[in-house]
Amino acid sequence: MKTKINVTQLCMDDGDRQRRWEEDRRHPMQYFKNRFQWFKYPLWHYVAPFPLHVDFEVTSRCNLSCPMCFRRNFENEQEFTDMDIELFKKGVDECAGNDLYSIRLSWRGESTLHPRILEMIRYAKEAGIQEVSFLSNGSALSEEFCMGLIESGLDYITISVDALKDKYNELRKPLDFEETVSNISRLYSIKEAHGGGFPKVKVQGIYEYFKGRVREYYETFKPITDNVSFNIRHDYELQSVEQEDQLFCPYLWQRITVTANGLVPICISDWDLDEPVADLNRDTIRDIWHGQKMEALRKMHLANNRLQLKPCRKCYRTKTATVEEVFDWE
Numbered sequence: 001m002k003t004k005i006n007v008t009q010l011c012m013d014d015g016d017r018q019r020r021w022e023e024d025r026r027h028p029m030q031y032f033k034n035r036f037q038w039f040k041y042p043l044w045h046y047v048a049p050f051p052l053h054v055d056f057e058v059t060s061r062c063n064l065s066c067p068m069c070f071r072r073n074f075e076n077e078q079e080f081t082d083m084d085i086e087l088f089k090k091g092v093d094e095c096a097g098n099d100l101y102s103i104r105l106s107w108r109g110e111s112t113l114h115p116r117i118l119e120m121i122r123y124a125k126e127a128g129i130q131e132v133s134f135l136s137n138g139s140a141l142s143e144e145f146c147m148g149l150i151e152s153g154l155d156y157i158t159i160s161v162d163a164l165k166d167k168y169n170e171l172r173k174p175l176d177f178e179e180t181v182s183n184i185s186r187l188y189s190i191k192e193a194h195g196g197g198f199p200k201v202k203v204q205g206i207y208e209y210f211k212g213r214v215r216e217y218y219e220t221f222k223p224i225t226d227n228v229s230f231n232i233r234h235d236y237e238l239q240s241v242e243q244e245d246q247l248f249c250p251y252l253w254q255r256i257t258v259t260a261n262g263l264v265p266i267c268i269s270d271w272d273l274d275e276p277v278a279d280l281n282r283d284t285i286r287d288i289w290h291g292q293k294m295e296a297l298r299k300m301h302l303a304n305n306r307l308q309l310k311p312c313r314k315c316y317r318t319k320t321a322t323v324e325e326v327f328d329w330e
Contacts, residue, residue, distance in 0.1 A: 009204065009229050009230065009231050010229060010230060011227065011228070011229045012214075012218050012228045012229060012230065013222075013227060013228055013229075017222075017226075017227070018227075020226070021200070021202075021226055021227045024197065024200070024226075025131070025155075026130065026131070026155060026198065027101075027130045027131070030101055030130055031101070031130075031131065033101075034052060034053075034101040034102065037052050038052055038053075038254055039250075041253050041254070042248070042250030042252075042253035042254060043250075045253070045298075045302065046253065047253060047289070047290070047298070048253075049098070049286075050095075050098040050099075050100060050285070050286055050289060051100070051254070051255050051256050051285065051289050052100075052101070052254050052255060053100070053101070053102050053103065053104070053254060053255040054091065054095055054100065054103050054104075054255060054256055054257070054258065054285065055103070055104045055105075055106065055107055055255065055256070055257040055258065055268065056083065056088060056091060056092075056103055056104070056105050056258050057083065057105075057106065057107035057108060057109060057257065057258060057259045057260045058082065058083045058088065058105045058106070058109075058111050058114045058117060058120055058134075058260065059080075059081070059082045059083065059109040059110065059111060059113050059114040059260055060078065060079070060080045060081060060107070060108050060109040060259065060260040060261075061080045061081070061082065061109045061110065061113050062080075062108075062109050062110045062113070063110055063113060063137075063139065064110070064137060064139075064172060064173075064175070066162075066171055066172060067171060068162070068171065068206065068233060070108075070271050071108065071271075074271075074272055075272050076272050076273060076274070078273075079261060080109070080260075081260050081261055082113075082114050082115070082260060083114070083258075083260040083261075083262075084262075085116055085119070085120070087262055087280060087281060088120055088123075089123060090280070091258060091280055091285060092123060092124045092127050092129065093127060094284055094285050094286065095124075095127075095129060095285065096124075096127035096128040096129055098285075098286065099128075100129060101129075101130050101131060102129065102130065102131040102132070102133070103124060103129050103131075103132055103133075104132075104133050104134060104135075105117065105120060105121065105124075105132065105133070105134040106133075106134040106135040106136075107257055107259065107268060107271075108259075108271055109260065110136060110137055110139075111134040111135065111136055112136055112139070112140035112145070113140075117134075118145075118148045118149070118151075118152045119152075121134075121149070121152035121153060121154050122151075122152040122153060125152065125153035125154075126153075130155075131155045131156075132153065132154055132155050133154070133155055133156045133157060133158065133199075134154075134157060134158075135157075135158045135159075135160065136157060136158070136159055136160070137159070137160055137172065137175065137180075138159040138160075138161070138175075138180050138183045138184055139175055139180070139183070141183035141184065141186060141187050142183075142186075143186060143190065146186055146187045146190045146191070147190060147194070149187070149191075149195075149199055150190065150191055150194055150195035150198070150199070153198075154198070154199040155198060155199055155200065156198075156199050156200035156201070156202060156226075157187070157199050157200075157201060157202070158202040158203075158204055159180075159184055159201065159202070159203050159204075160203075160204055160205075161177075161180060161181075161184075161203050161204070161205055161221070162205050162206045162209045162210075163205060163206065163209035163210050163217075164177065164210050164213055164216060164217055164220065165177045165178075167209055167210070168180070168209075171209065181220065181221075181224070184201065184203065184221070184224050184225065185224040187199075187201060188201050188224040188225060189224075200226040200227070201224070201225045201226050201227075202225060202226060202227040202228075202229065203221045203225045203227070203228050203229075204228075204229045204230060204231060205217060205229075205230045205231070206230060206231055206232070206233050207230045207231070207232055207233070208232070208233045209233070210230075248301070249267075249301055249306060249312070249315075251267040251268070251269075252266075252267070252294065252297055252298050252301060253298070256277075256285065256288060256289060258280050258285075259273070262279050262280040262281040263276045263278075263279055263280075264276065264277045264278045264279065264280060264288055265277065265311075266297060266309065266311055267311065269311050269312075269314075269315040270311035272311070274309075274310045274311050275297075275309055275310065275311055277291070277293045277294060277297070278291060278293065297309075
């Protein structure tokens with residue numbers, strides 16, 4: 001079977017900036033080892049002794065209600081909460097004890113809303129996690145918070161800026177585009193002056209929202225970031241997405257996600273928690289990773305039966321994207 005490769009995000013940078021984004025890591029050799037495993041283990045159907053990456057949803061709360069976000073389309077009742085610090089430490093300690101390279105402190109919420117986010121970053125770094133990151137809307141990037149990110153040891157942050165000016169203000173209300181750009185510029189300047197280049201700063205947009213102004217978008221953010229990328233827009237109102245035959249999903253061989261209350265979904269596309277696998281409050285990450293439920297899910301995918309699962313039927317990640325065909329500097 002020939003495995004089709006899905007691309008849902010495209011980097012806008014030239015080769016030199018892309019190279020520096022990949023190479024200029026605090027632990028470059030470990031990073032490239034992890035990337036090799038990330039792409040090869042699923043192709044080999046090899047289940048590593050421990051996940052290659054863990055997402056900790058430190059909070060499921062958000063301070064925005066963006067029209068294009070999947071949060072607007074939850075079918076199941078959700079409990080929006082912050083992750084208990086002791087549960088977080090339990091997970092991080094196990095990750096560090098298994099020499100895990102990276103964790104991300106994000107999923108469905110705005111990570112900066114957790115009142116102890118800086119402490120959590122610092123705890124993970126001091127425990128031995130080599131790369132810690134999170135996603136944000138950039139609303140919390142005051143000078144004090146930026147210094148806190150540097151002092152905590154954060155490795156990189158991805159900031160979502162979907163569009164330019166008026167369109168951004170419409171989508172991200174009540175945030176203001178100029179204020180967000182100023183926040184990003186502040187973080188970039190402070191980390192260059194005081195953080196030795198860390199945390200690295202990535203901005204990502206949504207192509208459909210700045211189409212026709214691609215060059216303006218890129219030139220706005222190139223001077224104040226280390227990476228500029230974009231995604232295609234996904235219609236989360238769809239309850240079933242046309243799926244490609246013989247398309248292989250690598251997630252179950254790469255990572256697991258832990259929600260703010262400790263549940264482990266089938267993957268990051270299961271944002272409605274239709275198929276919870278386990279609960280970190282009761283189980284260990286290693287036991288979950290090698291548990292009967294995960295093994296059964298892997299067998300379903302290998303047998304091309306993944307569409308028996310509701311999250312897979314509505315998953316945009318398993319439809320071959322055509323983003324490279326539409327990208328145009330205009």
